[in-house]
Amino acid sequence: MSETYTLYNSIVMDHFMHPRNMGDLKDADGVGEVGAAACGDIMKISLKIKDGKIEDARFKTFGCGSAIASSSMATELIKGRSIDEAMNFTNQEVVDALGGLPPVKIHCSVLAEEALKAALEDYIRKHPETASKLQTPMPAAA
Amino acid sequence: MRHVYLDHQAATPLLPEAFEAMKPFFTEWFGNPSSLHEHGLRVREALKHSREQMAALIHAGSPDEIFFTSDGTESANLAIKGVAYANERRGKHLVVCATEHPSVINSVEFLEKQGWTCTRVGVDAEGHLRLQELRDAITPQTVLVAVHHVNHDIGTIQPVAEVGRICSEKGVPLYVDCEASAGWLPIDVDAWGAALVSFSPHRFYGPKGVGVLYRNKKARLVSIIHGGVQEGGRRAGTENVPAIVGAGVAAEVARRDLEARIAHTRELQVRLWDGLEKHVGFIKLNGPRPGPDRISTNLNISTEFIEGEGQLLLCDLNGIAVASGSSCVSKSLKISHVLAAIGLDHALAQGNIIMTLGRDTSVEDVDYVVQTFARIVEKLRGMSPMWDEFQRGIIDSVIRPTGRGKSFSQHAADVSGKSAH
Numbered sequence: 001m002s003e004t005y006t007l008y009n010s011i012v013m014d015h016f017m018h019p020r021n022m023g024d025l026k027d028a029d030g031v032g033e034v035g036a037a038a039c040g041d042i043m044k045i046s047l048k049i050k051d052g053k054i055e056d057a058r059f060k061t062f063g064c065g066s067a068i069a070s071s072s073m074a075t076e077l078i079k080g081r082s083i084d085e086a087m088n089f090t091n092q093e094v095v096d097a098l099g100g101l102p103p104v105k106i107h108c109s110v111l112a113e114e115a116l117k118a119a120l121e122d123y124i125r126k127h128p129e130t131a132s133k134l135q136t137p138m139p140a141a142a
Numbered sequence: 143m144r145h146v147y148l149d150h151q152a153a154t155p156l157l158p159e160a161f162e163a164m165k166p167f168f169t170e171w172f173g174n175p176s177s178l179h180e181h182g183l184r185v186r187e188a189l190k191h192s193r194e195q196m197a198a199l200i201h202a203g204s205p206d207e208i209f210f211t212s213d214g215t216e217s218a219n220l221a222i223k224g225v226a227y228a229n230e231r232r233g234k235h236l237v238v239c240a241t242e243h244p245s246v247i248n249s250v251e252f253l254e255k256q257g258w259t260c261t262r263v264g265v266d267a268e269g270h271l272r273l274q275e276l277r278d279a280i281t282p283q284t285v286l287v288a289v290h291h292v293n294h295d296i297g298t299i300q301p302v303a304e305v306g307r308i309c310s311e312k313g314v315p316l317y318v319d320c321e322a323s324a325g326w327l328p329i330d331v332d333a334w335g336a337a338l339v340s341f342s343p344h345r346f347y348g349p350k351g352v353g354v355l356y357r358n359k360k361a362r363l364v365s366i367i368h369g370g371v372q373e374g375g376r377r378a379g380t381e382n383v384p385a386i387v388g389a390g391v392a393a394e395v396a397r398r399d400l401e402a403r404i405a406h407t408r409e410l411q412v413r414l415w416d417g418l419e420k421h422v423g424f425i426k427l428n429g430p431r432p433g434p435d436r437i438s439t440n441l442n443i444s445t446e447f448i449e450g451e452g453q454l455l456l457c458d459l460n461g462i463a464v465a466s467g468s469s470c471v472s473k474s475l476k477i478s479h480v481l482a483a484i485g486l487d488h489a490l491a492q493g494n495i496i497m498t499l500g501r502d503t504s505v506e507d508v509d510y511v512v513q514t515f516a517r518i519v520e521k522l523r524g525m526s527p528m529w530d531e532f533q534r535g536i537i538d539s540v541i542r543p544t545g546r547g548k549s550f551s552q553h554a555a556d557v558s559g560k561s562a563h
């Protein structure tokens with residue numbers, strides 16, 4: 001019964017039940033932790049960056065099923081991307097890859113975008129030399 | 143996989159004997175109770191019988207004081223708006239408890255937009271309404287005091303008899319919402335001196351689609367649904383006869399089995415809470431401890447460092463049906479107003495889970511829930527940055543403070559730039 005009637009679609013449920021990249025990265029190059037003003041949930045993304053590319057990503061989430069699935073999916077999607085590409089990452093990509101989220105749950109995917117950007121900003125703060133090479137201007141510091 | 147249904151506060155399965163009693167009223171005795179022929183009179187008799195069964199359940203003086211509506215929400219709307227409109231010339235002030243069910247709160251808000259005023263009486267940390275505050279809130283303009291018998295969220299039993307005494311002393315009618323208590327606790331409208339009482343049979347093994355409103359003959363009430371002269375002119379619309387018949391049977395069985403139901407669920411409630419407290423660390427019971435101040439069916443808990451929807455989903459995937467008052471679960475993204483009213487820390491309100499037991503819940507079910515829930519909590523804490531940050535002394539526990547680290551709310555505000563509330 002519970003296989004047919006679930007709160008979210010099967011992709012979201014899969015990422016919720018079997019989250020990818022859950023955890024922390026030892027010696028992370030950038031860490032971002034953000035909270036959702038709407039519901040009070042918290043998400044943290046850690047990145048390993050080498051030669052301007054995201055080599056690895058991990059997440060930890062205090063939040064609903066859709067927030068956990070969004071962070072799982074976001075970390076999957078951004079691995080292998082350049083900093084510039086990652087700077088242009090949007091929550092819509094997460095929503096699409098998850099096959100859609102209920103309207104009231106879109107902000108959970110925004111949390112994933114914000115956590116990723118906070119992690120990138122943390123990296124750039126620690127590596128100011130990379131900032132000048134960026135094509136995407138750095139958003140105002142969070 | 144074992145299936146354990148722990149959401150009896152939302153709905154219960156229909157009693158087989160109620161279902162049997164309903165069947166002929168769908169096909170054979172399908173008449174409209176307003177009709178004057180044999181078919182109508184046959185079902186009118188059945189409605190009368192159900193009214194008697196309802197009256198007996200709540201110690202009403204006469205079955206004529208029982209009105210049938212479409213459900214408890216409609217009954218609450220009728221009680222509040224019906225009394226307010228009937229007494230408009232006398233005064234436009236209402237007194238309610240801050241932790242009423244949305245059917246009461248939202249009816250009151252509707253009236254407030256039309257010029258009525260309302261005082262919301264606060265509650266203590268366990269959800270007991272403040273009697274002195276209620277007494278002080280009543281003015282010469284007050285036309286109704288509305289309180290609940292048992293809180294739908296945290297299971298607190300209110301001192302309704304005392305409220306009744308205050309109301310009769312002040313000469314203000316009292317409406318008691320018994321949605322969360324009918325069929326599970328004794329109700330005595332006479333002893334309370336209640337003018338109105340409402341409840342839904344689907345909470346005690348009756349069918350959905352029927353609600354009950356008791357109205358003392360002396361209470362003034364106008365109709366809010368207009369049409370024919372059904373239900374003594376207080377509620378227009380053809381009665382849901384099969385549901386009313388089934389509800390009557392459910393009421394009769396509830397009255398017969400009341401003590402056994404209370405004893406059974408109380409034993410399981412204690413076992414469940416003891417098990418959870420022992421096997422899941424950093425967990426808090428919201429509302430009074432199992433005992434005279436708490437209904438025997440409800441456990442409302444907060445599991446620290448994790449959020450409620452995730453717990454609910456993982457419970458569901460393990461065959462356990464529960465509810466949650468976390469903001470992530472609500473469509474408005476707000477925590478349950480009851481949890482806010484008892485002053486529960488936002489971090490704990492986010493980790494909220496509500497389990498409600500029933501007559502078919504077994505000891506084995508409870509033990510399975512304890513074991514499974516402990517695993518679920520462990521899994522979610524493994525994913526939670528808050529749990530990790532607590533281990534590292536960055537944030538502190540609300541339930542068992544260590545004196546290290548900042549509060550969750552402070553931390554949430556720091557990372558979101560806004561307060562968690």
Ligand code: FES
Nearest residue numbers: 039063067108470
């Ligand atoms: S993160 Fe709170 S609703 Fe999804």
